[in-house]
Amino acid sequence: MIGGIDPALLISALMVASVPILLAAIGELVVERAGVLNLGVEGMMIMGAVCGFIMAVQTGSALLGFVGGALGGAALSLIFALLTQVLLANQVASGLALTLFGLGLSSLIGQSFVGIRPPSTGTVPFGPLADIPFLGRVLFRHDWVVYASVALVAATWWMLKATRMGLILRAVGESHDAAHALGYKVRKIRVLAILFGGAMAGLGGAYVSLVRVPQWTDGITAGAGWIALAIVVFASWRPWRALVGAYLFGGITVLQLNLQAAGARIPVEYLSMSPYLITIIVLVIMSSGRGKASLNAPASLGKNFHASR
């Protein structure tokens, strides 16, 4: 016990609390690596939350619910892909419009699903492993999505680092003109990245409505999508750092509430702004410390590509 708080419980709580922002951040990370800035994460998350919820309630299966959530998020991101990749609209404005639209549409779709309990998502049975002191409680008592989110981080890391697909994706994000000259289909790759980002945000949203809360109410994601955007920056576009970032952001909230519950007096506002301050400091150190190359920000981020230029 440290300061009246059991670290095992704290870590296990923050792992669960961080899942939605982690999933959404990993998706956005891939999108940004492809050179696209989609500020509509919040909109896609909430679409995922509502679609996942409806699917789960209708089919009685939480697993299908997550599939539905991913599809819902991807479907909304398709609008963004159409606007920015085909119609060459500005990415910042399109992303903001996407959030506005997603919040409205989700509420319309979800009207008749308010107040229902969804089917529950099972805990993975680890048998005796779950009884290991400390580690058992930290690692082996979660639902499967917690493990899936970490697996997705690993898969994304591997995909970006070790596969041809990842190489092409990064090339497109660094210089779409050069990638185009090399014969890669810039637009197609970016559309696929955007769809992946939408699906991941949708999964994150579905985790909120199916596991974290679990219920559908309007505005249920309450700004988680914006935090996911901050995490991508914190992570300097690297998957494992996104995991650290998500656990840090999620962890500060959990820690803050735990300290309160344990009776410690802390200035809540200052603690909750600290992750953002840390992110800015990290950004500054990265961008100044070892020159620009180490910043790792995709060079074409936010710029539209038109082949004849």
Place this chain on the structure above:
Amino acid sequence: MKRRTLLATAALGLGLAFGGSASAQGMDKVKACFVYVGPIGDLGWTYQHHQGALELVETYGDKVEIAFQENVPEGADAERVLTQMALSGCNIIFTTSFGYMDPTNTVAAKFPDIKFEHATGYKREHPNVSTYNARFYEGRAIQGHIAGKMTKTNKIGYIGSFPIPEVVMGINSYYLHAKKVNPDVELSVVWAFTWFDPAKEADSAKALIDQGVDVIASHTDSTAPLAEAAKTNGAVIGFGQASDMADYKPSPRVSSIIDNWAPYYVKRVGQLLDGTYEQVDSWAGIPEGEVEIGEITDAVPADVKAEAEAMRDAIAAGTYHPFTGPINKQDGSVWLAEGAVAPDGDLLGMNFYVEGISGDIPK
């Protein structure tokens, strides 16, 4: 002011079109309008107000027409929405959030023939502004009793929204009644600093549970704390807040506080119809049916249930006040002497914990 007269005349004309202005002789038809701070699908605060509004149509049928607007921010937009409602011929406008206090009074000055009803505020600057609120602390007393009897760890928790008198009042009432039946009880308070953020509410509940708390009361609007308690397989219980949250029966939801605004809305619109409407400052509770105690489930032993119901009936009958002395403040100074009952003024400005609660109210 030329503009003001113009608006007022327009309003008067419309009022007449809808069946006579709201004067002493009553009206044939009332248009009642509602301004909501959240969506009607929030299943909490706004949802309950909207249920009250729907009850008006149920009760008066064709004599009442309702109109409402959701998600109105508490600031510049509220004033515009109120003015537009007034211009559209509403006879009575209910503004259902504390933050609408100033806009309500400002707009009321321009439309003296329209009645304004502001929930949870204290400003009545014009004769056509009334305020209304509910004595939620009465329900908290019953929850506290159940909590004190039911806790096995002797740790009970409370998820607070913002450190305002209404919430502090609830915390004090909850703690006093738990302490009364269980002198060893300890209270942990977590401030979520939000009215509605399901994920954060779930985290707050989790933090309390991790601290060994096994009874949680919440002053935020979603069902997330109950859902979190449900994951403990019956080890932790909680209460429905604002709405009944019956989906979580019989456990973890062992009872609930239901905000029932229908009796007040039906009464006020009825008074407007029959001409007996007057400005009021209403603070009603269990006796008037404005605060309801949702069914106490079988997860609570029969004797505890009977005691809780007896307390509810005593409050309803007016024979018991949850804040009856002797009660000391947190610092040990005397607040209420033996047998004294808390004056409403003390409650409405309550900014201190009672003796026995540890920690400070955030400043």
Place this chain on the structure above:
Amino acid sequence: MIRLEKRPSPSRFWQGATPVLAVVLTMIAGGLMFAALGKNPFDAIRTIFWDPLFHPQFASYSRPQLLVKAAPLILIAIGLSLGFRAGIWNIGAEGQYIMGALLGAGVGLAFYPADLWFIFPLMVVAGAFGGWVWAMIPAILRTRFNTNEILVSLLMVYIAENILSSMSLGLLRNPEGGGFPGSRNLSQYPAASNPEMIAGTGMHWGVIAALMAVIAAYVLLQRHILGFHIKLAGQAPRAARYAGVNPTGLVLLCMGISGALAGLAGLFEVAGPAGRISIDFNVGYGFTAIIVAFLGRLNPIGILLAGLLMALTYIGGELAQFMLGLPAAAIQAFQGMLLFFLLAVDLLSNYRIRLGYKKEAI
């Protein structure tokens, strides 16, 4: 095979015609949505676009309210558009708006209840300063450390929101407010308030400032060397450097102007229509203004019109909610559609659509 060909310069015809086309497309798509919700689509469209301007009961009130609602959007969007033109991306106007309001209101409340003539002017300066400082942080980080200003300015919004909630619960809390969060109401403190100047017109200092900003930006971009530098830096950064444009100075200037204008918008809002600092004082004007800036094609006159159009959908949307019982969510989705269509058809002004295969590059 359909393909796009970039126009050498944006088509003047399409620049004028695309907004109209977008509104028509939105009316069709929105009408379908309203019909699906069981409402008469013609009534709904009329209520949103027509009634706030011409309805006999409301219009005399709603028309001036358009200015009140549009003023902060226009003021912020004008500032942002200068930076956007130069390729400097301040998307943290929401935070600058908050800080302007906080500092401005803080200065005013510090004098409470004194009645001195200079309080309001001082608040205006403080408001602009608050927004400017908040914008200078990402600006200096960009110029000194080459840190991405899009991300830092966005992160600064969250920090500002936390400061706002801390201030409304603490330092700026109304001591006579019964413990409720939120400051005193500035509209009830004449020396610090920003009231409607001529009753019934909606005119307050924020509206005047917005109109002045439109004119100033227009003159700057058309007539002033700085405006030329801004445009050049956005279109041809390398050429700009040869032309003697100092990139560091330009970043500081553009971020500073946009921050100061956003701060001013916050101050005029808190002292006028909103009246008080509260936990949820900010309602997204800083983000909506980004959309307004793009809808207005980063052109001052365009921004003026786009701001008014946005305000119209807000006010018309409110009317549609309580007159027709349309859910708030439907209005939100409708606004989203309008933005999608406006962004989508913009293609026509910058590109030519050609049928057939691409010719070999010359």
